[in-house]
Amino acid sequence: MSLIGPSRSKGSQKSGARRAENNRIYVHPLPLIFPAPAHSLSSRVAHALGLSAARIENPHCEGIFDPATRSVWVTNERDSTILWRRGFFGKGDLSRSEPSWLARQINARKAAGKYMTSEEIREKRRAERRQFKLDRAAAIARAAAEAEAAFAEGREAAPAVIPSGATWKPSTSTEGPTLPPPPPEDESEDDEEAQGEEQKEEPLVNVEHLQLTLQEAWFLLWNLDCLTILDPRTNAPMSLQQTWRAFQDVHCIPPGLPVYADRFDNPFLVNYAAYHYYRALGWVVKGGIKFCVDYLLYKRGPVFHHAEFAVVVIPVYEDPADQDSSPFNLPNANTFSWTWLSTVNRVNSQVQKTLILTYVTIPARSRVSPDLLASPACLAHYSVRDVVLRRFIPARMRD
Numbered sequence: 001m002s003l004i005g006p007s008r009s010k011g012s013q014k015s016g017a018r019r020a021e022n023n024r025i026y027v028h029p030l031p032l033i034f035p036a037p038a039h040s041l042s043s044r045v046a047h048a049l050g051l052s053a054a055r056i057e058n059p060h061c062e063g064i065f066d067p068a069t070r071s072v073w074v075t076n077e078r079d080s081t082i083l084w085r086r087g088f089f090g091k092g093d094l095s096r097s098e099p100s101w102l103a104r105q106i107n108a109r110k111a112a113g114k115y116m117t118s119e120e121i122r123e124k125r126r127a128e129r130r131q132f133k134l135d136r137a138a139a140i141a142r143a144a145a146e147a148e149a150a151f152a153e154g155r156e157a158a159p160a161v162i163p164s165g166a167t168w169k170p171s172t173s174t175e176g177p178t179l180p181p182p183p184p185e186d187e188s189e190d191d192e193e194a195q196g197e198e199q200k201e202e203p204l205v206n207v208e209h210l211q212l213t214l215q216e217a218w219f220l221l222w223n224l225d226c227l228t229i230l231d232p233r234t235n236a237p238m239s240l241q242q243t244w245r246a247f248q249d250v251h252c253i254p255p256g257l258p259v260y261a262d263r264f265d266n267p268f269l270v271n272y273a274a275y276h277y278y279r280a281l282g283w284v285v286k287g288g289i290k291f292c293v294d295y296l297l298y299k300r301g302p303v304f305h306h307a308e309f310a311v312v313v314i315p316v317y318e319d320p321a322d323q324d325s326s327p328f329n330l331p332n333a334n335t336f337s338w339t340w341l342s343t344v345n346r347v348n349s350q351v352q353k354t355l356i357l358t359y360v361t362i363p364a365r366s367r368v369s370p371d372l373l374a375s376p377a378c379l380a381h382y383s384v385r386d387v388v389l390r391r392f393i394p395a396r397m398r399d
Contacts, residue, residue, distance in 0.1 A: 022303050028086040029282075031226045033057040059086075061220075063212060064230045065238065067250045072217040072229055073209045080210035083227075088284050088301045089220065090212040096122075097286075097302050101208040109204070128170045136163050213287065214247045214268055215275040222376055223276075244376060251328065259327045262370030264378065265315065265362045267328060273360050273382040274313045291351065292344050294358075310348045311356045311386075319364035341389075349391045357387045 034056060061079035063072040074080050074090065080099050083089040092099030104120075143160030150157035212220070220227035221243060229238045238246065251267045252260040260266075274295065278285050284298035288310055296307035314332045317323040323333065345355050363381040372378040 026085055026088075026301055026303060030224065031059050031061070031082055031086045031089075031220065032224055033086075058226050060228065061226060062228045062230060063210075063217060064235075065217075065232055065243070065246060067232070067246070069211070070214055070250050072212040072214070072227075074212060075209045077206060083210060083212070083220070088286070088298070088303075089216050090210040091286075092208050093211045094208040099208050099210055102204060102206040105204050131170060132163065132165065132168050135168065139163055214250070215272045215285075218243070218247060218272060219276060219279055241375075257327075262365065262373060263326065263328070264365060264368070264370075264373065264381075265317070265322065265326050265328055265330060267330060269379070269382070270315050270330065270360050270362065271313060273379060273384060274311065274358050276379070277358075277384040278311070291353065292347055293355070296353075297356075306351075307353060309356050310353045311358050312344065314357055314359050316359050316361045317364075318361055319366055322362065322365055345389055345391050355389045357389055359385045359387070361385070 059079070059082045061074060061083055062076060063074040063079070065072055073093075074083060080090075080092075084098055088097075091097050092101060094101040095104075139160070139162050143162065146160065147157045217227060217229060221229060222240070229243050230236065231238050231242075247268050248266045249255045271294070275285055278295065278297055284301050286296045286298065286302065286307070288294055288296040288307075291310050293310040294313045295311040297309040297311060298307050299305060312332065314336075315330045317326075317333070348355050361383040363378075368378070368381050372381070
């Protein structure tokens, strides 16, 4: 019997450790935490009576409403960390997703480029791909010139070497004249200067904030009651009614006109109906403008897997007369072309995402009283239907 067990590579061990660390950090799907109740006499009595003895830990985060960007800014570092790690709400205004600007600056200062962040890795890969395309184009041009010269001279052209993505390696050499090396300097002076620069370095201040969309902020405020939104002018907490009105008014330009009053097709209401629909089903909903869609759906979150589904919100008016009198120009409200649909589907098929057409039916003003718009009770009259659209590939789908 062999005593040699299955060997694991260092890469698999690192990925397993990283996965375990992510499972520990992002263990809570929502900002609210339900800790296990202590085994006491009162908990046993409550359990015997069919009552729940569990308590809820509410983080009570704060954010500032910003009408100019139609978002809510969370400037407190503790609140930003909680909202991101417990549900992946918002994004860093100086980062791709997770607020990591301060960590990137600290790593750059300490490691001096030894470790790279996800943004730096992305830029490096993009530069390498750009260089690969330039090298391949230059090799093809040289091969074509060699073939033409061989044809003109009546000889056989030498075999061309065209770089491929599997064999190409980025070159570290740079073209152009090289400068003579500088004269050697006293190492003690360099050490003293380096120590002086380290002492002169000012401490880093985190200037990044977490930016919540209006849909995310309203979900945290109305459904979970874990976010307090502050008025940008008075810095005082806004009531639920004030926030409800303010989130709708940012789409009214200029605000206060009678034409915007009593409208069920306000963009905030239509988009929130779709956002709430998928969030309530347990999906992590993020913006999808990068892939020409409204939302991306993650099963657990961006740090675990790529988004599986891409959502396009399509408003549908229950009463066509409401669309004719609407002051809002809702995207995809009119009949779209097959060219547009094929383009969006092709883009998302190339990145392994399934396209979902989400139809949000806007209630008719003739059927539902406009007085309901004064509260979130009007959201009960919206209906959401989704249609999964997949690109048909005959060579792959014959079975």
